[in-house]
Amino acid sequence: MTDKKRTTIVLFSGDYDKAMAAYIIANGAAAYDHEVTIFHTFWGLNALRKDENIEVKKSFMEKMFGKMMPRGADKMGLSKMHFAGMGPKMIKGIMKKHNALPLPDLIEMAKEQEVKLVACTMTMDLLGLQKEELLDGVEYAGVAAYLGDAQDGQVNLFI
Amino acid sequence: MTDKKRTTIVLFSGDYDKAMAAYIIANGAAAYDHEVTIFHTFWGLNALRKDENIEVKKSFMEKMFGKMMPRGADKMGLSKMHFAGMGPKMIKGIMKKHNALPLPDLIEMAKEQEVKLVACTMTMDLLGLQKEELLDGVEYAGVAAYLGDAQDGQVNLFI
Amino acid sequence: MTDKKRTTIVLFSGDYDKAMAAYIIANGAAAYDHEVTIFHTFWGLNALRKDENIEVKKSFMEKMFGKMMPRGADKMGLSKMHFAGMGPKMIKGIMKKHNALPLPDLIEMAKEQEVKLVACTMTMDLLGLQKEELLDGVEYAGVAAYLGDAQDGQVNLFI
Numbered sequence: 001m002t003d004k005k006r007t008t009i010v011l012f013s014g015d016y017d018k019a020m021a022a023y024i025i026a027n028g029a030a031a032y033d034h035e036v037t038i039f040h041t042f043w044g045l046n047a048l049r050k051d052e053n054i055e056v057k058k059s060f061m062e063k064m065f066g067k068m069m070p071r072g073a074d075k076m077g078l079s080k081m082h083f084a085g086m087g088p089k090m091i092k093g094i095m096k097k098h099n100a101l102p103l104p105d106l107i108e109m110a111k112e113q114e115v116k117l118v119a120c121t122m123t124m125d126l127l128g129l130q131k132e133e134l135l136d137g138v139e140y141a142g143v144a145a146y147l148g149d150a151q152d153g154q155v156n157l158f159i
Numbered sequence: 160m161t162d163k164k165r166t167t168i169v170l171f172s173g174d175y176d177k178a179m180a181a182y183i184i185a186n187g188a189a190a191y192d193h194e195v196t197i198f199h200t201f202w203g204l205n206a207l208r209k210d211e212n213i214e215v216k217k218s219f220m221e222k223m224f225g226k227m228m229p230r231g232a233d234k235m236g237l238s239k240m241h242f243a244g245m246g247p248k249m250i251k252g253i254m255k256k257h258n259a260l261p262l263p264d265l266i267e268m269a270k271e272q273e274v275k276l277v278a279c280t281m282t283m284d285l286l287g288l289q290k291e292e293l294l295d296g297v298e299y300a301g302v303a304a305y306l307g308d309a310q311d312g313q314v315n316l317f318i
Numbered sequence: 319m320t321d322k323k324r325t326t327i328v329l330f331s332g333d334y335d336k337a338m339a340a341y342i343i344a345n346g347a348a349a350y351d352h353e354v355t356i357f358h359t360f361w362g363l364n365a366l367r368k369d370e371n372i373e374v375k376k377s378f379m380e381k382m383f384g385k386m387m388p389r390g391a392d393k394m395g396l397s398k399m400h401f402a403g404m405g406p407k408m409i410k411g412i413m414k415k416h417n418a419l420p421l422p423d424l425i426e427m428a429k430e431q432e433v434k435l436v437a438c439t440m441t442m443d444l445l446g447l448q449k450e451e452l453l454d455g456v457e458y459a460g461v462a463a464y465l466g467d468a469q470d471g472q473v474n475l476f477i
Contacts, residue, residue, distance in 0.1 A: 032465050146184075150314045
């Protein structure tokens with residue numbers, strides 16, 4: 001355990017706005033010189049998906065899951081305010097106008113700041129996601145590794 | 160305050176998948192030799208309900224609430240991905256195939272590992288839930304007791 | 319950094335019940351003599367809106383957002399259990415019967431207990447909310463200020 005402060009975030013949610021909040025806090029903490037980990041589990045894994053279709057061998061159910069879930073950060077929906085699909089477009093339009101970074105750029109920035117992006121292997125297995133389908137530079141671990149980081153953390157959040 | 164590390168989780172959500180995440184983290188932390196508390200409040204109380212109907216005296220509103228809320232962990236729905244009701248069945252089918260423990264088993268394991276399962280008395284009162292309707296071995300407390308645990312905790316999450 | 323314990327809550331959610339949980343924990347922690355901060359971001363900002371319409375200059379999109387989002391704590395909806403709009407009314411009726419404090423009163427109590435209520439300036443900008451539209455006594459800050467508080471906190475939650 002170093003003297004550095006540490007922030008860990010469990011990103012469970014697959015919502016665009018919640019993932020934005022997670023990455024904004026993570027980037028802020030990295031700028032603050034914290035060691036930062038985002039542990040992506042369940043629907044939060046979708047933020048790490050590549051946006052193209054990757055050919056991997058899957059069971060029928062895994063293929064269905066793969067199709068139903070959004071492929072990558074840019075395709076995720078909002079947690080609230082779906083008005084005939086207007087929600088995500090509105091938010092993205094407004095973000096552009098205000099020069100706020102969209103989610104894929106926030107993820108890129110996190111990688112550059114050496115935020116550790118971890119994919120939960122147990123839920124990858126459940127949802128039938130394979131390493132080839134996730135962004136490069138992602139690490140793979142389970143809940144024990146998360147807890148190892150979190151128990152030394154000052155700021156631990158579940159999003 | 161002992162030298163033991165401590166994990167506390169507020170389980171507010173009544174979603175099957177979020178409750179799974181809570182119990183997986185709790186069981187992991189207990190295996191890590193943490194003292195672990197799950198404080199069930201609002202819809203999270205449903206995870207602690209017995210699955211049979213228990214005869215207790217209730218007002219009309221309390222009876223309605225009791226009927227509308229899922230009776231026990233196995234009846235809870237998913238936070239996302241309801242495709243004509245397919246969601247929970249799909250997840251449970253896939254979990255079975257992968258030998259992942261369903262929620263009732265995760266709760267049983269938590270009890271065996273001496274995870275402290277607490278029901279929030281204030282929200283029990285609001286929702287008209289009585290002790291007879293909840294699982295055996297559950298403790299009863301309010302927000303003050305939760306904070307007493309959490310302020311000595313290393314990993315504190317709200318799920 | 320004082321000897322006082324500290325609780326920080328990120329209130330991201332715009333749900334009445336989640337905001338209640340946030341304020342109940344905050345008030346409990348303040349009674350426990352913690353220094354408490356609630357950092358309102360995204361939809362959580364709605365809890366801080368004044369309930370009347372305030373005349374401020376806005377773009378068309380900002381006006382639309384302003385109309386679509388609930389104006390103040392009392393107008394927020396529930397996270398679950400909307401049965402033809404019955405949900406929020408039922409909860410409020412039951413709360414009244416049990417002498418539980420409604421959300422606006424919980425916010426008032428938090429102010430009296432000197433809980434620091436912070437509005438996230440970045441998301442205010444995104445959603446087009448202006449200071450004149452928010453409750454008096456609210457502070458304005460960004461993620462860096464939140465992290466400054468949270469890294470010295472014992473209980474840090476994301477709700």
